[in-house]
Amino acid sequence: MQANFFIKKGLRQSLFFIILIALTAGAVVLTGFDFAVGLAAIPKAILWGLGNFYPTAESLEKLPDIFSKLIETVMLSIAATTVAGVLALALAVAGSKTMQIHPVFTVICRGIASVFRNIDVSAWSLILLFSFGQNIMTGYFALFFVSFGFLTRAFTETIEEVSSHSVEALKAVGAGYLSIVFRSVIPSALPQKISWVLFMIETNIRSATLIGILTGTGIGFSFDLYYKSFNYHAASLVVICIVLAILAIEFVSNTVRRLIL
Known part of the structure; x- marks a missing residue:
């Protein structure tokens, strides 16, 4: 056998x-x-x-502008992820099997998360270009939609894995729905949720570079501009700044994860 x-x-x-x-x-x-x-x-x-492809003294003069665009990209990624995280948490709580309002609603929530998560961020950018044109709102909503779908799925699974026993205990003593959510569901899974949000911020900073090329904003646009104008020294400086920013964000994220998990 x-x-x-x-x-x-x-x-x-x-x-x-x-x-x-x-x-x-x-x-x-x-x-x-x-x-x-x-x-x-x-x-x-x-x-x-x-x-x-290396920085020169002349390209270093463009560092303030590159740094400004980099900060814009990082802030865009953080804003899109945090807002998406708040809305994803609400949908994940209501759609999880642990705290589901109705089985049909749970299916709808998972379906919404799958649609937003499985459409690539570059595809969202191209779709949104028709509505918003080449501006920062296009990049924001592209990152927001993908983050919302991914975090809804991640939060739902985290809630179902972590909080089931405490939820059953509170239900047994007659606690209300909101009381269970704020005293059990959110606190018990909060470290894992923060970890997922940090992971999504790291991912979005990488994605925002590509989005910037499509939307004409942020650090991605700076790289595209320098590269297409054959200013490879400045383009290489952009790449170095992006790599250093990603490494710094990853270091901070890993430090926070070690402290909360």
Whole structure:
């Protein structure tokens, strides 16, 4: 019996790898990608980067403007994530199986979260461009929608995993719905919720760079402007600032996680 189980498991794994290899081969044929040409281009790309893509004294003069755009991008990401987190928490509480208002409402909440979460942030940006044009509101709502969907799903699962026993205890003594929410559901899962919000802020800072290229705002627009004008030294300074900002945010997030978890 056990031998048959391992044989079937091995066959499923083999089938998976065969399908994966077939899909990869098909993609290579359709795109005309040549592995040999790609590998041969790597040394040339490295040499070009070392020879052109580095900051200079002249590019450092643009640092104040780059820093201002970077702050704008970081603030945009934090604002979109925190507002989305508040609304996601309300929807997650009402739609979780632990505190569900109605089973149908739970299905609706999960469906809304799936729609917003599964549409990529770049797709949201392109959709919203028709409504808001190239301005900061387009980037804000693109980040907000994706954050809202992701955090609603994450908060829902966290609430169902963490707070079920305390909720049952409060229900047994006759506590009301709001009392259970504010005395059990939110406090018991608060550290995990904060951790998810911090993770989303990190992700949104990366995404906001791409959004800036599409919407003409923030640090992404600065990089696009310098790169398209062949000012590679300034573009490299933008990349360095983005990397340092992401590392700093990640350090702060990890520190906060260690303190609260």
